Amino acid sequence: MKKHVLLLVALATFFTAFVSCSSDDPKTSQVAVRLVDAPGDYDEVNIDVQDIMINAGDKENGWQSLGNLTPQVYNLLELTGGIDALLVDTEIPAGKISQIRLVLGENNSVVVDGETYPLATPSAQQSGLKLNVHQDLVGGVKYTFILDFMVDKSIVVQGNGDYSLKPTIRVTTEAASGAISGVVNPFEYQVEVSAVSGTEEAITTLTNEEGKFMLHGVPAGSYSVTFTPDEASGLTAKTVEEVTVVLGENTNMGTVELE
The missing domain is CATH 2.60.40.1120 (Carboxypeptidase-like, regulatory domain)
Incomplete structure (x- = not known):
């Protein structure tokens, strides 16, 4: 089944060799990805999260799923006041992380004045939004990447009254x-x-x-x-x-x- 890839987030360059050749050094880093929301003037904004993938930066591995994610629809407007959604918490090789991709399904919608509208996902958005972070991952350290979904900038009202999704996300890490x-x-x-x-x-x-x-x-x-x-x-x-x-x-x- 083909999934709509709506967001491509560049976090640095690509996976490199381990931080140290010593067998005493940890070879993996713990990585969590959490979703939060900046305010928007809607009743609900429902996003269908299907997967999170990483790019190891080489032709042999290419894009790989981080796994450990249960596909789910999230109402972004509930992710405020210190509440967030943990999407992934897993281990990956230490080094430089390259890119992550938030993969969304087709069950996206917005509720305005009690009425639900589908959120269209134009094909032009499938290549995603790129953001550079340049983060090295040190072995044995846990990093939490926070995807701050800026709803007010991400939803576009079309001339015919329909709504489309143009993701605008601020990416940060608690390590920085x-x-x-x-x-x-x-x-x-x-x-x-x-x-x-x-x-x-x-x-x-x-x-x-x-x-x-x-x-x-x-x-x-x-x-x-x-x-x-x-x-x-x-x-x-x-x-x-x-x-x-x-x-x-x-x-x-x-x-x-x-x-």
Whole structure:
């Protein structure tokens, strides 16, 4: 059965020899791939994930499935507030990872104002979106690659009212980034959380039904974190300055009170 390959993510160059020739050195790295969502103005965005593959960068091996994945439809809008979907957790040879490919099936849809529409997948998108990360994998170390699906930039409304999928995904790894988390009070209203450092593009997410949030894949540095509540709440937006993010660590802001 032919699958629609909708996304090609370049993470570095290609698999190389093991990190060390010593028999005492680990020869494999643990690799996990998790899916999270940036906010979008829809009721649901359902993505049919069929497989994740890697490219070893040589003609002999070519594309290979990472395996350990059960095909499933994910509602991306549920993957906020620190919730993510673990797609794959497996071991691969240590060295430089080349490319990964997110393989989607045909059961993709978007729900708008309670009505479900199919998400068309134009053939022009089958070659995928390429992003360079340049990550070496050290033997014995676990790496988590985070696919941040930016829904607001990934869905295109056609002139006839139909919807199509044009994947825009920000790829990061916890080995080269950190995270910011916390809880917003009161939590009865959804709040947009946005972190900005200098002139870099803002990293955003939404609180969940318990007021919890987590910004994944945040590069190390100092951030201004802004909390923007729903207008219907009557609450005032708040900005917290100088929130420090450290590589491989989660900066927990605790409880952020809005008034």
